Amino acid sequence: MLPQKNLWAMKTMQQIEAELYRAMFRIRRFEETVLDNFPKGVFFGTTHTYLGQEANAVGVLHHMNQDEVVFSNHRCHGHFLAYGGDARALFAELMGKASGVCGGRGGSQHLHWRNFYSNGVQGGIVPIAVGAALAEKRKGARAATVAFLGDGTLGEGVVYEALNLAALWQAPILFVVENNHIAQTTPVELALAGGISARFAAFDIPARELDTSDVMEILPAAGALLEQVRTQSAPRALILHTWRFGPHSKGDDTRPAETIARLRQSRDPLTLHAARLSPAEKEAIEAQVEDEIQRAYQQAFADPYSSIADL
Amino acid sequence: MPTVLDSLNTALRQALTQDERVLILGEDLLDPYGGAFKVTRGLSDAFPGRVLTTPISEAGFTGLAIGMALRGLRPVVEIMFGDFLTLAADQIINHAAKFRWMYNGNKPETERVSLPLVIRTPMGGRRGYGPTHSQTLEKHFLGTPGLVVLAPCALGDPGQLLLDAILFTNDPLLFVENKLLYLAQVQDITQSDDFEFRIHNDRTDAEPGFAAPTYLCRVRGAPPPTLTLTAYGYMAELAQQAQRRLAYEHEVFVELVVPTGLSPCKMHPLLASLERTGRLLAVEEGTRNLGWGAEILARSAEALGARLKRARRLAAHDLPIPASGPLEAHVLPSVENIIQCCLEMTQSD
Structure with missing residues (x-):
């Protein structure tokens, strides 16, 4: 994970802001590079990009310590990169290369690295995250577990079994719901009755709700909740109303182009946060990240495919 | 000789004694009831906090056990009737059985996951329980890559098989117990006249x-x-x-x-x-x-x-x-x- 977190207290606000911009821009350029190159046939299967939601992963995972645990989902690239995952290994995983995060066995949705886990079935990993949190608690660790869910995931019954157990057994876990208002092509209004926070309230899990794309709003809210998870050894929820700019996977966006354009104008976490950086600083970060991402892509592209002998 | 049920109960007691990472999760496990078929009887009193009675949430608590296994514990799950395994099928097939293979490609030994999970469940009929409490459903799980399926019998030492599974497996493992087998006497295969x-x-x-x-x-x-x-x-x-x-x-x-x-x-x-x-x-x-x-x-x-x-x-x-x-x-x-x-x-x- 990101080593600089231990130095958190020693950093100036300006340094932190620059770090957050770098982390978000890294995700943005990774995902754009994936979509740009998909038509060339370099990647297997499909992909679910995190464009527009970068502030969520970065704002939450900036607080994670080395021994803490993250459970992600099908839209996991942003979470993985914000956790500190290697861009080359992620490109390589999507390309089915031996140097991939899981040697090409998992592809876009099925990642494991250190204490980071994702899987491609909606909701199924949520009780597993609760179990992991309880295992850490039982070991006496003061470690938090984070589980990312989408609005679409809230349709799965197993999520509520997991919330019930998390509250009953006081699992030290932060549930982060990223409501991007659309599940594949189905708008949230057609899939979700009632409210999201009421679902946590029903289990007595305190929840904080934010409707923002500003990483500087998400960062302190997530930090406070994670501290409660650690000190009180109990579940909390963070509900983030957000917007994705890209299609669900590739070329399957049914929303009008004007809607996307309007969202990009008003809710782009990079634009919102860039205003806090000097133009020179922003340019320098972008140039460095651009170089890192392009090198990572080229290296992954040159890497050999996984060997059938290793199956 | 003990019954198969006694043998399995003793094995669970030994597992809890020998390895503090072992936990048991399932419905209605607490004493004095001790589980619907009594395989866990006496264990919650003897090991407070390590025999966890759950809500009726087979997928949920199987998932919890998977997470616990990924993070270093050795959980044992009891599904009250084998018929209810279908409720946990996604957890078993799409999660537990895949994780080791899926996550461990291209990883050095020290960074690999293991998933030491035993799911015990009684199967079988001949007790008049009808269509949803009498089935023998393990055929749906046989041949799932990454999942081991064992079935004890009254021969030899059924408890030893369970104890070995709990203490030594690194894969998710389904342990299929037939209901009528519970009351059968264990047959000492070294001392048979017939x-x-x-x-x-x-x-x-x-x-x-x-x-x-x-x-x-x-x-x-x-x-x-x-x-x-x-x-x-x-x-x-x-x-x-x-x-x-x-x-x-x-x-x-x-x-x-x-x-x-x-x-x-x-x-x-x-x-x-x-x-x-x-x-x-x-x-x-x-x-x-x-x-x-x-x-x-x-x-x-x-x-x-x-x-x-x-x-x-x-x-x-x-x-x-x-x-x-x-x-x-x-x-x-x-x-x-x-x-x-x-x-x-x-x-x-």
Whole structure:
């Protein structure tokens, strides 16, 4: 994970802001590079990009310590990169290369690295995250577990079994719901009755709700909740109303182009946060990240495919 | 001798004693009730905080156990009735069974995940519980890559099999207990007046690092067998009763092969027996279509070719299990059915 977190207290606000911009821009350029190159046939299967939601992963995972645990989902690239995952290994995983995060066995949705886990079935990993949190608690660790869910995931019954157990057994876990208002092509209004926070309230899990794309709003809210998870050894929820700019996977966006354009104008976490950086600083970060991402892509592209002998 | 239930209960107690990472999760486990079939009786009083009674959430608590296993504990899950495994099927097939292979490509030993999880569940009918509490559903889980399926029998030491599974597995493992087997007496295979036994323990062949034995059983002092009968779990009890009557009432001598490892499928002891007899009858309590017996026959035919002279399956009718006693008895394979089938197979050529 990101080593600089231990130095958190020693950093100036300006340094932190620059770090957050770098982390978000890294995700943005990774995902754009994936979509740009998909038509060339370099990647297997499909992909679910995190464009527009970068502030969520970065704002939450900036607080994670080395021994803490993250459970992600099908839209996991942003979470993985914000956790500190290697861009080359992620490109390589999507390309089915031996140097991939899981040697090409998992592809876009099925990642494991250190204490980071994702899987491609909606909701199924949520009780597993609760179990992991309880295992850490039982070991006496003061470690938090984070589980990312989408609005679409809230349709799965197993999520509520997991919330019930998390509250009953006081699992030290932060549930982060990223409501991007659309599940594949189905708008949230057609899939979700009632409210999201009421679902946590029903289990007595305190929840904080934010409707923002500003990483500087998400960062302190997530930090406070994670501290409660650690000190009180109990579940909390963070509900983030957000917007994705890209299609669900590739070329399957049914929303009008004007809607996307309007969202990009008003809710782009990079634009919102860039205003806090000097133009020179922003340019320098972008140039460095651009170089890192392009090198990572080229290296992954040159890497050999996984060997059938290793199956 | 103890019952199979006693043997399994002792094994759970030993596992909790020997390894503090072991936990048990399931519905209605707390004493004085101690679980619907009493396999966990006495354990929550003896090990406070380590036997966790759960809400009725099979997927939820199976998922919890998977997370616990990923993070270094050795949880044991009890699913109250095997029929309810379907509620946890996504957790077992799409999560537990895949994680080790899916996550561990291209990883050094120290960064790999392991998933030491045992899911115990009672299967089987003959108690009048009807269509949703009497099934033998393990066929739906056999052949799932990454999932080990074991079935104890009354022969040898069923508790030792469970204890080894809990302490030594690194894979998710389904442990299928037949309900009628619980009250059967464990048979000491070293002290039998009526039968001779051999155990086949192929440790090098054992996937999870421990051996799931296969038992070979003949009527003591009988002439060489002319047919191989194979069955597991409680069906092996019925097959043994049939074997004895075939010998004493019909002078037909069969060898009974009882595996405790169902998946991955270990064929060596069975094939060795078939080389001697050339005839195979596979008996199972699950439904006949596309089941365990079909796989056993297919593998035997592939391995033996023309040396396999005759092969048949005996299984439950392809129907749900009726509640009514006479109907249920008709649907499930009986001792009489086994005897009849063996007679047909040994007399017609």
